[in-house]
Amino acid sequence: MVARVRNGEAEAYAELVRAHAETAHRLALLLGAGADAEDVVQNAFVKAYRALGGFRDGAAFRPWLLRIVANETKNTVRSAARRRAANARAAAVAAGTAEPGAPGVAAGDPEADPAGRVLAAERREELLTALRALRERHREVVVHRYLLDLDEAETAAVLGVPRGTVKSRLSRALRELARLLGEGGGSGG
Known part of the structure; x- marks a missing residue:
């Protein structure tokens, strides 16, 4: 047949x-x-x-x-x-709550430490500000790898670049993020 x-x-x-x-x-x-x-x-x-x-x-x-x-x-x-996890992360960021499952903080838990929530929100805002400061091609690779949770091959396919380019851009982007956040993330964590 x-x-x-x-x-x-x-x-x-x-x-x-x-x-x-x-x-x-x-x-x-x-x-x-x-x-x-x-x-x-x-x-x-x-x-x-x-x-x-x-x-x-x-x-x-x-x-x-x-x-x-x-x-x-x-x-x-x-x-x-991956879509469900990315949607949950995006919803947590949009709502200003900790990411579900984060150690020591439950999303939407009224008993959570208010100071911890404020600190987490500040760290998240610092990270988003630093992410926005990256060159577009570096920001794209970070978003695809860490916020959309794609692996290197998938990120390469989506961005239309070789896998090695994803690795090098990611390395540069993470170094730049560390610099923008003051090496230790800006808040001693």
Whole structure:
């Protein structure tokens, strides 16, 4: 059937999709895709179609497809977790509360030390001011790596630069932030 698809028979790929869609959907659900399972499966089938040129003749299609579904599910679940964490951090900064889970301070906890909240807010404002003072390309790499929680490869892809450029810009940006904050963060912490 894969050979028929490679020869341009669109209906042959539709048959492959029909034959494996239920299993692919079940796998996506079992691996944690939840409400995104249908999107995961659709993306996996698109990726599989595009990658058919590299599919080995004589190899089993189903395991190959399910590996793509598993990878797509893992990426989707990881991405959703990063988005939730980034949204929580952004909400905490916008609300002027400590980041949820920060040691010794619970976000929105009325029993939290008022002096500690003031100090944390001052530190956060110092950091944001220093971040705004960075050159745009340095600020971008810090934001993507630490505030959006992307890894180096993802940051490189988003910014359209090599991974080594991300590393060097990040190094320069962190040195500049340390300088702007007075080496120790400006508040003895």
